[in-house]
Amino acid sequence: MKYIVLLKQTPDTAELPKITPEQALAGNEGVTKVMNPWDEYAVEEGIRLKERYGGETVAMSMGPEEVNEALKSALAMGCDRAVRLWDEAFEGSDVWGTALVLAKGIEKDGGADIVLTGKMSVDGNAGAVAHGVACKLGVSLLTQVAKIVEVTEETITVERLLDEGRETVVAPLPAVVSVVKEINEPRYPTFIRIRKASRAKIPVLSAADLGLSPEEVGASAAKVKWVNLEKPAPKKRQVVIIEGETPEEKAAKLLDYLMNVEKVI
Amino acid sequence: MSVLVWIDQFRGRVQPASWETLGLARTLAEDGRVVAVVIGEGVENVAQDAIAYGADAVLLYDDPLYRDFRFETYNAALKDATTSENPVLVLFPATTRGRDLSASFACTMDLGLAPDAQAVQVEEGRVVVKRPVYSGNMIATVVVETTPAVVSLRPRTAPMPEKDASRSGEVVKKGAVIDGSQVKTQVVGFEEKEAGEVSLTDARIIVSGGRGVKGPEGFEPLRELARVLGAAIGASRAAVDAGWISYDHQVGQTGKTVRPDVYIACGISGAIQHQAGMRESKIIVAINKDPEAPIFQIADYGIVDDLFKIVPALTKEARKRLGAS
Numbered sequence: 084m085k086y087i088v089l090l091k092q093t094p095d096t097a098e099l100p101k102i103t104p105e106q107a108l109a110g111n112e113g114v115t116k117v118m119n120p121w122d123e124y125a126v127e128e129g130i131r132l133k134e135r136y137g138g139e140t141v142a143m144s145m146g147p148e149e150v151n152e153a154l155k156s157a158l159a160m161g162c163d164r165a166v167r168l169w170d171e172a173f174e175g176s177d178v179w180g181t182a183l184v185l186a187k188g189i190e191k192d193g194g195a196d197i198v199l200t201g202k203m204s205v206d207g208n209a210g211a212v213a214h215g216v217a218c219k220l221g222v223s224l225l226t227q228v229a230k231i232v233e234v235t236e237e238t239i240t241v242e243r244l245l246d247e248g249r250e251t252v253v254a255p256l257p258a259v260v261s262v263v264k265e266i267n268e269p270r271y272p273t274f275i276r277i278r279k280a281s282r283a284k285i286p287v288l289s290a291a292d293l294g295l296s297p298e299e300v301g302a303s304a305a306k307v308k309w310v311n312l313e314k315p316a317p318k319k320r321q322v323v324i325i326e327g328e329t330p331e332e333k334a335a336k337l338l339d340y341l342m343n344v345e346k347v348i
Numbered sequence: 349m350s351v352l353v354w355i356d357q358f359r360g361r362v363q364p365a366s367w368e369t370l371g372l373a374r375t376l377a378e379d380g381r382v383v384a385v386v387i388g389e390g391v392e393n394v395a396q397d398a399i400a401y402g403a404d405a406v407l408l409y410d411d412p413l414y415r416d417f418r419f420e421t422y423n424a425a426l427k428d429a430t431t432s433e434n435p436v437l438v439l440f441p442a443t444t445r446g447r448d449l450s451a452s453f454a455c456t457m458d459l460g461l462a463p464d465a466q467a468v469q470v471e472e473g474r475v476v477v478k479r480p481v482y483s484g485n486m487i488a489t490v491v492v493e494t495t496p497a498v499v500s501l502r503p504r505t506a507p508m509p510e511k512d513a514s515r516s517g518e519v520v521k522k523g524a525v526i527d528g529s530q531v532k533t534q535v536v537g538f539e540e541k542e543a544g545e546v547s548l549t550d551a552r553i554i555v556s557g558g559r560g561v562k563g564p565e566g567f568e569p570l571r572e573l574a575r576v577l578g579a580a581i582g583a584s585r586a587a588v589d590a591g592w593i594s595y596d597h598q599v600g601q602t603g604k605t606v607r608p609d610v611y612i613a614c615g616i617s618g619a620i621q622h623q624a625g626m627r628e629s630k631i632i633v634a635i636n637k638d639p640e641a642p643i644f645q646i647a648d649y650g651i652v653d654d655l656f657k658i659v660p661a662l663t664k665e666a667r668k669r670l671g672a673s
């Protein structure tokens with residue numbers, strides 16, 4: 084069995100509010116970057132699959148050189164190797180462009196039985212790359228996956244988390260599986276593994292390596308164009324601190340505000 | 349100009365955000381047609397409701413093939429609907445299923461996708477969308493370059509339209525549009541969630557607990573208040589990670605994004621990652637012992653006190669005023 088984990092490098096969530104629209108549009112956010120938090124669950128699951136069924140787990144990301152740091156984190160957690168996909172032509176790709184590059188990267192690497200992704204990137208917030216990769220590869224798509232129940236030569240059985248409950252689904256392999264946080268608890272890498280990963284040489288594949296022509300990817304191929312980026316208008320909130328002698332008095336005052344002033348209850 | 353709207357239903361129960369999406373379609377279409385797409389098994393009543401909520405017509409894909417939500421079968425039905433209607437826009441509610449299906453459908457049809465829109469406009473036939481990115485820290489304006497455009501609408505951003513049972517419209521019955529034997533994905537089990545819980549994304553009121561509730565039993569007074577108010581229960585990651593409540597209650601960056609009329613945060617400090625999921629709430633109430641807690645910076649009303657005193661007092665008072673059980 085072979086598993087490929089798709090991961091993205093994104094700004095540290097604590098620093099997201101500091102990024103300005105100008106920085107974001109220039110593609111240089113000027114803040115600390117880490118592995119997209121949702122993708123840690125995908126990496127962990129990729130390693131667990133290898134531990135359960137044997138085989139190889141590969142970390143793959145589309146992005147410039149700085150992305151090697153996130154790939155090294157995946158190696159430190161236990162992935163066997165990493166592959167980076169980058170070319171200037173990839174810049175400005177929308178979700179479908181990104182999905183196409185990743186699908187080609189997977190094919191170039193010899194394919195995979197199971198491709199794992201996170202639920203969403205904390206910067207783009209599309210939650211659509213997994214859907215795109217499954218579509219471009221023409222394979223099964225399983226989303227909101229909270230448990231991988233079983234993998235056989237031909238099939239995968241998973242539990243999906245719905246708003247209404249949990250559903251068990253069987254699909255043929257190969258499959259793209261996007262996981263939710265409930266699926267596992269990502270491990271901390273050991274010191275030895277971090278040391279080893281820090282020295283890893285990560286191969287890079289270009290558009291030409293992937294057989295992609297520049298007009299298929301990047302900004303020009305994007306079906307959705309970002310025309311503006313702005314900070315949300317700050318909600319004018321001036322907190323009213325409710326005072327009172329007793330909890331009952333405070334509770335009554337709060338309900339007065341909510342029922343009679345705001346009329347929201 | 350016509351607008352297609354997919355109605356999110358599960359076993360005949362419609363996610364209310366579907367009707368909000370239909371309402372938005374009604375305003376966008378102006379004199380044009382609003383066509384609802386209802387896919388499922390035994391869902392004729394959903395089709396009737398879609399008309400009552402503003403659809404001019406419904407394409408009804410009702411067949412055992414559609415009993416379970418599967419990308420292959422639902423995409424095929426949507427493709428059939430799009431081909432016959434030629435819409436400018438295919439709208440989905442940005443529910444969990446709506447986001448999944450819109451993404452899969454858009455890629456299958458090679459169409460541009462704008463997920464989780466909070467505003468949608470059609471300017472000279474082009475669809476322009478405002479959507480939150482960077483986890484709500486920025487708003488992007490995007491232009492979808494394809495016709496149709498595929499857009500999902502964030503729940504509770506458009507008003508709920510009035511239901512008018514006297515409205516009339518045509519229900520066009522469509523059966524299975526693909527051969528079921530070709531569909532390889534099989535749903536083999538389903539375990540329903542505890543009944544009676546109010547869903548977080550649709551909730552008008554949310555009572556949410558953090559590390560300050562101190563344990564699983566600490567959620568009990570919050571649940572009582574929620575019952576009286578008809579509210580849903582939310583939680584911070586700290587409470588979820590401690591195992592006091594299940595993950596589907598988590599609000600924030602790595603949980604759900606909510607925008608109720610009132611969000612009552614009890615024993616939640618208001619970390620930036622928590623704010624990402626609830627900042628858009630209309631009114632925020634914070635109950636916290638620590639007057640320095642960051643949650644007070646984004647709250648409209650605050651009570652600096654022990655939640656174990658305030659929450660039961662609120663329940664008692666609300667019960668008195670609302671006459672609820």
Ligand SMILES: Cc1cc2nc3c(=O)[nH]c(=O)nc-3n(C[C@H](O)[C@H](O)[C@H](O)COP(=O)(O)OP(=O)(O)OC[C@H]3O[C@@H](n4cnc5c(N)ncnc54)[C@H](O)[C@@H]3O)c2cc1C
Nearest residue numbers: 558559560584585586600601602603615617622637638655
């Ligand atoms: C990548 C990443 C993603 C994250 N995603 C999320 C997310 O989706 N959602 C989320 O919530 N967090 C998320 N976090 C975690 C977040 O940073 C905070 O750690 C978390 O929100 C803290 O939860 P809390 O407010 O319940 O706990 P604390 O910060 O410990 O706050 C507890 C509060 O309770 C108050 N308190 C204690 N006892 C009482 C009492 N008796 N009465 C009244 N008040 C009391 C205290 O004064 C304190 O303010 C994420 C973090 C990271 C790094």
Ligand SMILES: Nc1ncnc2c1ncn2[C@@H]1O[C@H](COP(=O)(O)O)[C@@H](O)[C@H]1O
Nearest residue numbers: 089090145200201203204209210211212
């Ligand atoms: N540039 C990328 N390289 C590799 N994987 C990616 C990339 N962008 C997104 N992904 C994967 O797709 C998931 C969803 O991302 P998104 O659709 O951007 O919200 C992420 O959690 C990653 O697993």
